[in-house]
Amino acid sequence: MSIIIRQNIENYTAEELAALRAGYTAMQAISDDRGFNIIAGYHGVPMQFCYHHEDELMFFPWHRGYLLAFESRLRDIDATLSVPYWDWTSPASQQVGVPTAFSAQQLPDGSRNPLASSLINVASTRPPVRRQTARFPGDPQGLPQAADVDSTLSESDFGKFSNLIQDMHDGIHGWTGGQKGNVPGDMALVPWAAYDPIFFSHHCMIDRLWFRWEQIHGINNIPQSLLNRPLRGFDNLSVASVVDTTQLGYRYASDEITVEDHT
């Protein structure tokens, strides 16, 4: 059985992107617990399973488990798919911000781009919510640069590294969601962030940074007291079970080649 190599969305071919979009479209059309809307609800509203600053050391492990659960459902639809990562430090993102794969509202055939938005359908909130996600990203100059990321990777303490990345992560959530008039972008607020399809690619980048850090500092360089803790919402996963991505069946392209377009 081959291992998944999660790739940069910027390096997807047209065919790969079409397959990814077909997978997201199919997942968004499912209303039961295999569908996008239910798994998005694990993070904030209505389930609130995620860990952020109330239990900071769980930030990396829980989101790794969450990403895995999402990707498994995506692969139930098409086993060739994986979640792409959005490298917000890339030259392209520093220039245009959100990659066009996610920002284009419509596809060439006139259909809706499933990576641009998704339906939020939550009946248990006050009031109930049923609407498409919205996104109002900021100026690309507001995104972190590669040097910002590289400087964090030298931090050998797991907790300090986690806090540095989590702060960067918080800022990108705010930057990507933004606000227009009185309407906040969904990525910018914890309850709704995961309903925006770009959430999973943002967190794929975050997970990749933990992966890179593990390559430098080791997969066992984590407080032992964390290892037996379960990942809320995923009864088959604990922290110990997610520290080694090869045991989860994926890794990130470490020798990825970006071919520059000189046309």
Place this chain on the structure above:
Amino acid sequence: MMAQKYTSKPIRLSPAMRRAAFKRALLQFHKVDHSGASFQARIFFNNPRANEMTPMTLEEGYAARFHIFGHGRCWGDAGHCDVPTERRPFDRRSPHPLTPREVEVVVTDALRKVALQTETVTITVVPVIYAAADKRDMKDCFHFKNLTLLLRSSHGLLEGPASDVRPIAPVAAQEEALSEKHQAKPGRKQKK
């Protein structure tokens, strides 16, 4: 968009601080609320006029920044977003998601510059909002209990988890902590 900023009262710098006899300076904000807006908090020393347009440079007193990924408002029924003030024995649940958080930023360069020039420092925090689900948060979103300025001497090693801010090897007169209380607005109520 800038919300109401916070400026501390002038904090007198000790002789050790004024000699800039420290290796690292940390600024900690305690019990920071994250139930409302998402914003970037920009910290300036001795620049109470700083606003969202102020360049983030040492010359302007810029020290550091941090981010708040907020919850927007309460989307549940009454009591959903009330953080329990105490836990019952045997309550094994994780902390409430809106438990106020701790923030720590490195401010070494900015404090060193200030310390060599003046005897006091004021700390100004400019919240620049990304998104807010409640209009009131657009005006006032930054709430915390108090702050601490921590210095580390060249002998005081920074080790252990980031949440452990106690000095491991305090050196008399070279390791100091200053605290200022900034009363958070008591018990943010659910906004419907």
